[in-house]
Amino acid sequence: MFDTVFTDLPRRDWVTDRADGATGETLRIATVGCGNYARNVSIPAMVDGEYAEPTVVVSGDPEKRASLTEEFGVTAIDYDAYEAGAATDEYDAVYVATPNRLHLPHAETAARHGKHVVCEKPLEATVDRAERLVTACADADVRLMTAYRMQTDPVMRRLREFVDAGGIGTVQRASGDFTFPVLGGDAGPDQWRLDGHLAGGGALFDVGVYPLNTARFLTSDDPVAVSASTRSPDSAFDEVDQHVDMRVAFDGWMGNFSASFSGHANTELELLGSDGRVTVRSAFQPGADREVTVETPDGTLTVEGRGADETVEEFDYFAYAVTTGATIEPDGADGLVDMRTLAAVQESAATGERVSLDE
Structure with missing residues (x-):
């Protein structure tokens, strides 16, 4: 395998x-x-x-x-x-x-x-x-x-098949980060991402959802509880979270995810299992070459510079499903799982309490 x-x-x-x-x-x-x-x-x-x-x-x-x-x-x-x-x-x-x-x-x-x-x-x-x-x-x-x-990215789809087949044993922990310097380049503070009413949240909503949803996709699992904290030390982020750290409980394993609107750009994801580990660098940038390392008792395999443009895949996936009646996996229900999780993260950050997610 x-x-x-x-x-x-x-x-x-x-x-x-x-x-x-x-x-x-x-x-x-x-x-x-x-x-x-x-x-x-x-x-x-x-x-x-x-x-x-x-x-x-x-x-x-x-x-x-x-x-x-x-x-x-x-x-x-x-x-x-x-x-x-x-x-x-x-x-x-x-x-x-x-x-x-x-x-x-x-x-x-x-x-x-x-x-x-x-x-x-x-x-x-x-x-x-x-x-x-x-x-x-x-x-x-x-x-x-x-x-x-990311659910249509061929690299992620092959990794899910590997995880589903027991390639790293039983999943025990996941971690991921997406840091996006939102004020970089020509972008200034007058943008909708920093408007709390329009955005709903800052780094959490914009980029934090990537490691959360991708971990859910790779493991075919949903959160049961969250504990989180947010920080917005810079005045440009008065209405939204600048940094977020969330500890997400799943059935039998934990996820630790972070997202930031400032700092050195970074995207990475790791799954640790009882019998191996999967690490993905350049995990979430559009059209990036994913650098993937898979470690198991059989050895270590590193792959980079392969795959396909996942945004092309995304729209073709949608078009194919609509015109053939095929199943859409990232449907509205999938989106709602994350919306409820993001809301729980905000509640936990505000109260300092662990928040359970109802069925």
């Missing part, structure tokens, strides 16, 4: 032979919210994919609309036109990439127009609003995917 951890690493295990003969077809996607990530990562990933096609963009900025039309040949509309139903004959699904507290109204609009939804994580700024988002999609009978791109 050790020798086959990364055999056929880019394999798309979610593409299956179906008895009814259904195959993935092109899904036309409207991108709602055209910030830096959507413009420079998500829309190009759709272009590069096999099943997804960007056809419409929604932005309140006339210059962005003109630029995106010129670059990608898409139809560009503003938010009022989107709400009113403009260009609905030009797209089949909506990618919601606006600030967290705006996810709900934009997903509700998509559902009202009968369009499927892939929504950036976390699903919303509060649990209640996230639950309303999931309900809106269910009531309209449209598919919903939480945009957990």
